[in-house]
Amino acid sequence: MFEVPTQSRLSQQPCRLLAPARLRQTSQNFQTQARAESRTNTLRKLLASPKVLKAPCCFDALSARLIEQAGFDVSFMSGFCVSAARLASPDAGLISYGEMLDTGRLIHEGTTSMPIIGDGDTGYGNAMNVKRTVRGYAAAGFAGILIEDQEWPKRCGHMGVKRVVPRHEAIARVRAAADARDEGSDILILARTDARQAVSLEEALWRAAAFADAGADILFIDALTSVEDMQAFCRAGGSAAAKPKMANMLEGGRTPLLPAEQLHEMGFKLVAYPLSLLGAYVQSMQQTLQLLHQGGPETFPPSRLPSFETLQAAVGFPEYLKGAENYAKLEQGLATAFSTPADSNQSASTSSASRVSEQSYAANPQSASENFSSSGSVNGSTGAVAEQSNIVEADAILVGSEQSREESRQGPSDGRPRPESTPPARPDDMRWQDPALRRSRVLRFRVTDQVSGAVKLETTFPAGFLENTPAFVPAIAGIDLERLISSAQPDQLGGRALADFTNDGDRVQIFLQ
Secondary structure (H helix, E strand, C coil): CCCCCCHHHHCCCCEEEEECHHHHHHHHHHHHHHCCCCHHHHHHHHHHCCCCEEEEEECCHHHHHHHHHCCCCCEEECHHHHHHHHHCCCCCCCCCHHHHHHHHHHHHHCCCCCCEEEECCCCCCCHHHHHHHHHHHHHHCCCEEEEECECCCCCCCCCCCCCECCHHHHHHHHHHHHHHHHCCCCCEEEEEECHHHHCCHHHHHHHHHHHHHHCCCEEEECCCCCHHHHHHHHCCCHHHCCCCEEEECCCCCCCCCCCHHHHHHHCCCEEEECCHHHHHHHHHHHHHHHHHHHCCHHHCCCCCCCCHHHHHHHHCHHHHHHHHHHHHHHHHHHHHHHCCHHHCCCCHHHHHHHHHHHHHHHHCHHHHHHHHHCCCCECCCCCCECCHHHCCCCEEEEECCHHHHHHHHHCCCCCCCCCCCCCCCCCCCHHHHCHHHHHCCEEEEEEEECCCCCEEEEEEEECCCCCCHHHHCHHHCCCCHHHHHHCCCHHHECCCCCEEEEECCEEEEEEEC
16 A cells, blocks of 8 residues: 655645556556466476477576577476586586576576476485475476486486486485475476486386386486387386376487477377577587687678567567556656645746646546556566556545545635646646756657568667667667757657658657657
8 A cells, every 4th residue: 555645745735646556457467477377287287288298498597588488388497408507517416406496596587487397306415305405496486396316426317327326215205305295385296217227127117106106296217218118118007107207308318319299199298308409509609609700790691690679579678668668657647746846946937837737636636647557557577568458547545634625526615716627737838948857758769671661679768868778779879869859849749750860771760758
């Protein structure tokens, strides 16, 4: 709720404060998101669906966001990839629980709803360490966690000779993970055995069945070396028969690389692609660095780099700027609502205009937040702007004495006529001469291809914060934006462009809003 200011803090005049319904709507958006289905429940439904789930492996927030933007249903946070990207180190037990957990938190901040399974390695200790690891991963937002049976320090499942812990210790790890889940951690348990390479296929199949009995939700035998091995795993009976199974398509590894549809027909439900993105990332950077040795970006082939606009969209700049614009409009509306002639020692003309605005607000409080109410509320998780259908009418709250309430209903008690509802002060009144007023507005930039007419870029910036604007809109480099704003005429507010010119085959327009 809003803290209602006293009359002495605002003015001795009757005043109406607006409880902006747009703020309530924003709060409702947060609450709705909090009540949205958990990522773990989403993963459960996906595993119960008839389709195969392809899971590219992520290693940081950006790679996870790109996977989600590409439309994949699920992802896997690979320990191999995180160790490489975060430490530039091999997957050999060098990365810690805390570092993996921190990466997982950032990955979930960078995505919206895609379920992500996290690599929990061996659980980082004994059975009690495993329980803590599972709880931590669940709290970070993971929908699933992988727990394996290697000895510590563990290593990549497709490299060198591996050793696994005895059966009783391996089963205890999975049982501890399942207990943490059953005690309240909203997460699925993916149990992995490396016994195929360390012992035999028969031992790996035995352990997979034992892990199912211990409470695992998903089963995984790493480094299967043939199609026959993979078929044997999918034909496993007992408790393992009904459990979803994961195939690991590690590029260059020991397991045959098969199409996802063939793996699905074989009996696999989940297909992980551990190195596809990390490999593309390393190779692309190496090739680009070689090109930089030979010249510069001006010599790059067109396909070497994405456009600057594409990079902005990938990291969420459009949503961020739209959200900032909406809240700037809200602040402007609230500033008008709370302003009084006594708030500052302004000039007589400015004070006069403020009184006109006050009278207008007293008669029509809805106008104080008109700009914000027409622009959409902000969804706190992603900065996305709600559709116009979410707009609700604002409620006016009367603040002041009984006399002020009576005057609001019947007009002033001294016989003065009740003021008519007056629209907000027009920009062509005397206040428009104040440069600060013009700088409180928003500049809109539009770049259009002159041949196709396609809009290549359209974005907005607060007119008072223009220092770095050319970095985001390169086409306006060299334009004196301050001069454009200071010389703006009243009819250019929301009307004709401040500037309209061509640049390298593009039409560039700058508007004041």
